[in-house]
Amino acid sequence: xxxxxxxxxxxxxxxxxxxxxxxxxxxxxxxxxxxxxxxxxxxxxxxxxxxxxxxxxxxxxxxxxxxxxxxxxxxxxxxxxxxxxxxxxxxxxxxxxxxxxxxxxxxxxxxxxxxxxxxxxxxxxxxxxxxxxxxxxxxxxxxxxxxxxxxxxxxxxxxxxxxxxxxxxxxxxxxxxxxxxxxxxxxxxxxxxxxxxxxxxxxxxxxxxxxxxxxxxxxxxxxxxxxxxxxxxxxxxxxxxxxxxxxxxxxxxxxxxxxxxxxxxxxxxxxxxxxxxxxxxxxxxxxxxxxxxxxxxxxxxxxxxxxxxxxxxxxxxxxxxxxxxxxxxxxxxxxxxxxxxxxxxxxxxxxxxxxxxxxxxxxxxxxxxxxxxxxxxxxxxxxxxxxxxxxxxxxxxxxxxxxxxxxxxxxxxxxxxxxxxxxxxxxxxxxxxxxxxxxxxxxxxxxxxxxxxxxxxxxxxxxxxxxxxxxxxxxxxxxxxxxxxxxxxxxxxxxxxxxxxxxxxxxxxxxxxxxxxxxxxxxxxxxxxxxxxxxxxxxxxxxxxxxx
Amino acid sequence: xxxxxxxxxxxxxxxxxxxxxxxxxxxxxxxxxxxxxxxxxxxxxxxxxxxxxxxxxxxxxxxxxxxxxxxxxxxxxxxxxxxxxxxxx
Amino acid sequence: xxxxxxxxxxxxxxxxxxxxxxxxxxxxxxxxxxxxxxxxxxxxxxxxxxxxxxxxxxxxxxxxxxxxxxxxxxxxxxxxxxxxxxxxxxxxxxxxxxxxxxxxxxxxxxxxxxxx
Numbered sequence: 001x002x003x004x005x006x007x008x009x010x011x012x013x014x015x016x017x018x019x020x021x022x023x024x025x026x027x028x029x030x031x032x033x034x035x036x037x038x039x040x041x042x043x044x045x046x047x048x049x050x051x052x053x054x055x056x057x058x059x060x061x062x063x064x065x066x067x068x069x070x071x072x073x074x075x076x077x078x079x080x081x082x083x084x085x086x087x088x089x090x091x092x093x094x095x096x097x098x099x100x101x102x103x104x105x106x107x108x109x110x111x112x113x114x115x116x117x118x119x120x121x122x123x124x125x126x127x128x129x130x131x132x133x134x135x136x137x138x139x140x141x142x143x144x145x146x147x148x149x150x151x152x153x154x155x156x157x158x159x160x161x162x163x164x165x166x167x168x169x170x171x172x173x174x175x176x177x178x179x180x181x182x183x184x185x186x187x188x189x190x191x192x193x194x195x196x197x198x199x200x201x202x203x204x205x206x207x208x209x210x211x212x213x214x215x216x217x218x219x220x221x222x223x224x225x226x227x228x229x230x231x232x233x234x235x236x237x238x239x240x241x242x243x244x245x246x247x248x249x250x251x252x253x254x255x256x257x258x259x260x261x262x263x264x265x266x267x268x269x270x271x272x273x274x275x276x277x278x279x280x281x282x283x284x285x286x287x288x289x290x291x292x293x294x295x296x297x298x299x300x301x302x303x304x305x306x307x308x309x310x311x312x313x314x315x316x317x318x319x320x321x322x323x324x325x326x327x328x329x330x331x332x333x334x335x336x337x338x339x340x341x342x343x344x345x346x347x348x349x350x351x352x353x354x355x356x357x358x359x360x361x362x363x364x365x366x367x368x369x370x371x372x373x374x375x376x377x378x379x380x381x382x383x384x385x386x387x388x389x390x391x392x393x394x395x396x397x398x399x400x401x402x403x404x405x406x407x408x409x410x411x412x413x414x415x416x417x418x419x420x421x422x423x424x425x426x427x428x429x430x431x432x433x434x435x436x437x438x439x440x441x442x443x444x445x446x447x448x449x450x451x452x453x454x455x456x457x458x459x460x461x462x463x464x465x466x467x468x469x470x471x472x473x474x475x476x477x478x479x480x481x482x483x484x485x486x487x488x489x490x491x492x493x494x495x496x497x498x499x500x501x502x503x504x505x506x507x508x509x510x511x512x513x514x515x516x517x518x519x520x521x522x523x524x525x526x527x528x529x530x531x532x533x534x535x536x537x538x539x540x541x542x543x544x545x546x547x548x
Numbered sequence: 549x550x551x552x553x554x555x556x557x558x559x560x561x562x563x564x565x566x567x568x569x570x571x572x573x574x575x576x577x578x579x580x581x582x583x584x585x586x587x588x589x590x591x592x593x594x595x596x597x598x599x600x601x602x603x604x605x606x607x608x609x610x611x612x613x614x615x616x617x618x619x620x621x622x623x624x625x626x627x628x629x630x631x632x633x634x635x636x637x
Numbered sequence: 638x639x640x641x642x643x644x645x646x647x648x649x650x651x652x653x654x655x656x657x658x659x660x661x662x663x664x665x666x667x668x669x670x671x672x673x674x675x676x677x678x679x680x681x682x683x684x685x686x687x688x689x690x691x692x693x694x695x696x697x698x699x700x701x702x703x704x705x706x707x708x709x710x711x712x713x714x715x716x717x718x719x720x721x722x723x724x725x726x727x728x729x730x731x732x733x734x735x736x737x738x739x740x741x742x743x744x745x746x747x748x749x750x751x752x753x
Contacts, residue, residue: 361712
């Protein structure tokens with residue numbers, strides 16, 4: 001038994017066969033982690049929409065609110081909450097990326113009346129009050145799992161995620177190499193043919209999304225480059241922390257920032273700066289106002305441009321003297337060609353620039369990518385089970401293990417994500433560690449699904465979990481209707497597109513899952529009936545899941 | 549019979565460790581070779597690093613001989629690092 | 638938002654027509670043409686497919702610039718390709734109609750863009 005659970009030998013054959021081996025094992029070894037990254041990353045394209053669904057108490061988002069008014073409300077709030085701070089950062093509700101006005105501060109003086117040394121508040125622009133809503137991890141926490149995972153330390157998370165991404169990159173290249181007939185088989189999908197169908201599905205999903213896959217994988221690597229290849233910085237700047245700081249300073253820091261003079265001076269009204277910035281960029285295109293050392297003679301105000309007109313992750317910044325109002329620097333984010341390329345890759349990865357329709361294309365590409373990883377994992381198991389049963393009659397332990405992990409992850413993880421949303425509505429509002437328990441609910445559910453997959457027969461495990469997944473997603477709109485007053489009818493009639501979009505999307509996920517479960521169940525029943533009449537044929541039919 | 553057991557493990561090690569060393573060394577060297585500033589050289593190195601890494605990994609599996617892979621990758625890594633250091637001055 | 642919606646719709650329709658045309662040109666589907674010698678149509682269909690793909694790319698870049706235009710084009714490409722694979726698998730008789738509908742509606746949207 002043991003020898004069948006180990007890795008296949010690296011074949012002696014030609015180049016293509018070797019690359020096929022690399023593709024198989026690079027894909028399988030990190031497959032489930034990649035599946036997790038694809039699921040959470042795809043959800044992340046709607047991170048702020050999920051945020052808003054998870055805090056239904058919040059009023060409608062004041063997107064496009066008058067900039068002068070927003071800035072003055074935030075400034076008053078900052079003076080009240082965070083006097084003597086080193087930094088006030090005002091985020092304006094300019095588009096879906098920042099739907100609410102937000103104040104962030106650090107280094108505030110609690111003796112002078114600050115509510116905390118650092119903190120952040122969502123601010124109601126009509127009243128100037130802090131917006132109160134239930135505690136939640138929201139879409140942000142779900143999205144952050146995409147690269148921070150959960151229950152892991154940052155010290156090694158970057159390495160795990162980067163290695164998975166590297167393996168994905170290698171799998172993509174080898175996949176292209178071993179796929180002989182990319183153009184010829186471009187449109188080929190042959191359903192109900194077992195292993196053949198899974199291979200077709202895997203090919204179609206991979207080839208049609210290939211540009212997206214290459215972009216997302218390589219840009220993902222660039223995100224992690226500084227942690228993964230620290231020696232490149234060290235070789236140029238020296239191996240100590242000071243060298244690294246110097247490098248980051250040269251490349252990333254905003255020009256013109258200084259130490260405080262420790263002499264007080266009053267901050268210039270923001271109005272003139274806003275007018276200057278808007279005359280450059282256009283009305284309503286200021287995304288952030290960053291005030292450093294407010295009240296000091298060396299105060300600086302950095303005004304940042306919205307990123308909706310560039311695919312890059314950063315846009316222009318204007319650095320003003322915070323006392324005289326003089327424009328000190330006009331600093332584009334792309335300070336050099338290489339920084340520009342880097343910004344473009346990172347911007348493409350996050351898709352923050354994407355207007356609604358393009359955002360949906362991102363989301364669909366993400367889903368198809370998730371399908372690519374899922375079909376790859378399933379294909380591995382189907383192929384080996386078929387071969388093993390042809391030779392010996394039963395599947396080896398390794399195959400069974402992969403099969404169980406596949407059910408528990410390909411279906412079980414989405415159920416976990418649904419549980420994350422269920423927990424948001426069902427956990428008591430005054431629970432102290434509410435946000436953590438939402439995440440616990442997600443991972444506990446995933447664990448339960450893995451255990452279920454381990455103890456149930458293979459075919460049964462699939463149908464049962466698909467039923468659970470279908471119910472978990474399709475019932476979310478009902479749960480939402482029962483626990484808030486922003487139900488689907490309400491949101492559709494009032495044009496509340498965030499809520500309507502969420503409810504309809506989970507339905508669009510749940511219903512096909514249910515249909516798949518139903519079809520699978522029917523096929524299995526047919527097979528059982530055939531088994532009773534003609535046992536020998538069914539064994540062959542049982543070989544693959546792909547026939548359902 | 550193909551490659552298996554310790555020799556296969558050694559080959560995978562060469563791909564991951566040797567490839568990593570080579571990618572870092574080549575990225576560093578390339579930065580020195582280009583007529584750009586220090587921060588730009590570092591950024592370019594980081595942009596290209598993973599390409600070198602992937603190419604090195606595929607090369608190792610195309611060669612399929614652990615000894616040769618380790619030898620070539622180590623020598624190349626050392627040569628590129630030393631050359632880069634020399635150029636940096 | 639509305640600035641990108643219309644050009645993107647045009648690209649989705651055009652790439653859909655292009656892929657449907659390319660799919661019809663494959664040996665598996667060419668027989669669906671009810672002409673006496675369908676094989677003759679393979680090359681013209683391929684020409685239509687590739688030139689419409691190029692046209693869609695051109696309009697994308699003109700209307701949205703290189704950055705966003707390429708993103709839109711690749712996104713539309715993925716969506717259209719998957720849609721055509723599904724049609725070819727489950728409703729292959731629709732391929733011809735999809736080619737025509739995509740072409741006409743796509744060109745219609747393009748001309749509508751000129752007046753908006």
